[in-house]
Amino acid sequence: MKPPEETPRAAPQLSFQLGSFKMKNPVMLASGVVGVTLDILPRVAGAGAGAMVTKSISIEPREGYRNPTVVEVEGGYVNAIGLSNPGLEAFVKDLVTLKEKPIPLVVSLFGSEPDEFGHMVSTLESTPVDCYEINLSCPHVEKVGLEVGQDPEAVSQITKSAKKSSSRPVLVKVSPNIADIVEIASAAADAGADGITAVNTARAMVIDIETGRPILSNKVGGLSGPAVKPIAVRCVYDISRKVDIPVIGCGGITSWRDAVEFMLAGASAVQVGSAVAYKGLDVFKEIVQGIQKYLDRHGLKSIGELVGRSHSYQ
Ligand SMILES: Cc1cc2nc3c(=O)[nH]c(=O)nc-3n(C[C@H](O)[C@H](O)[C@H](O)COP(=O)(O)O)c2cc1C
Incomplete structure (x- = not known):
C-alpha cells in the first residue's frame, strides 16, 4: 500500500x-x-522592505547642523544631523509627484506644539501616505523630539492632535533616554496612538583624545547600530508587556536573528536603519528570508505566534 502523501505545509x-x-x-x-x-x-x-519611513519633516525647512554630523564608533554610529529637511510644503510637492509607490510609505513628523502636528497631518491627508510616525524622540535638537517626548502630557496632546486630523494609523516613536518608557508609551496609547515605535537613538558623545574636542559639531548626538540593540530589546519588552497596541522594534537590527529577538521581546514588526550603511539595501531580503525560514523551522504559521513569546518566562 502506498503511504499517504504529506500535504505540503503553507508558507508562514x-x-x-x-x-x-x-x-x-x-x-x-x-x-x-x-x-x-x-x-x-x-x-x-x-x-x-515591507515599508519605508521617511526622514522626519517639520512645517518649516531646517538646515541641520554643520559637519561633522555622523561619526562611526565601535558597534554603530553617533549622529547629530539636526533634523535637516526641506519643510512640509516642499515635501508635499515631492510626494504628490511620486510616480510609483510599490510599498507603503510612512511619513515621519516632528514639531513642538500639538497644533503643528494636526496641521502637518491635515496637509498630508490628500497625499498617498499610508501611516504617520510622530518623532517624539530625537535626542539632540532643542524644543522638539525628546524634549517634548519625555513629558506624558505633551505626548498625549500631540498624539490627540495628530489622530484628530488623520484617517490613517499614527505611530509614536519613543526614546530610550527616558526614565519610564512605559509611562510615555501608555500616554500615547491612551491618546489614541495605533502603535509605538521603540526606539530612536540613545544620547551619546565622542571626543577626539588628541585635541580634547567633541567630534560632532553639536557635541551630543544619538547612538545607533548594534551597540543600542540590547537597550532597544529591553524597551520593546517593557512596553509590549504593559501597553495594548502593537510595538514596532528598532535599534541595531542587522540580521534576521536580531529581528526575531525583537519579535520574541514583543515587536509585531521591525525597522532597520544603520544596517543599511553596513550591508546595503540587500539587508532587507536577508532579514525577511531569514524570518521566513525561522518560522518554518519552528513550525510556526505566522509572525503573530512569535510576538512576545519571551513574556511567558517568569
Ligand atoms: C543618520 C541618521 C539619521 C536619522 N534621522 C532620523 C529622523 O529624521 N527621524 C527619526 O525618527 N529617526 C531618525 N534616526 C533614527 C533611526 O530611525 C533609528 O531609530 C535609530 O538609528 C536606531 O535604529 P538603527 O540602529 O537600526 O539605526 C536617524 C538615524 C541615523 C543613523
Missing part, C-alpha cells in the same frame, strides 16, 4: 497590518538613514 504568514496600513512583510526602512529624497522608494521596495 509574514504580513503585518495596522488598520488601513498593510505590509507584506514586517521589515521597514527606519526614518532618516537614507536621507530625505523619496526617489529611493522603488529601490527600497525592490530590495525587499
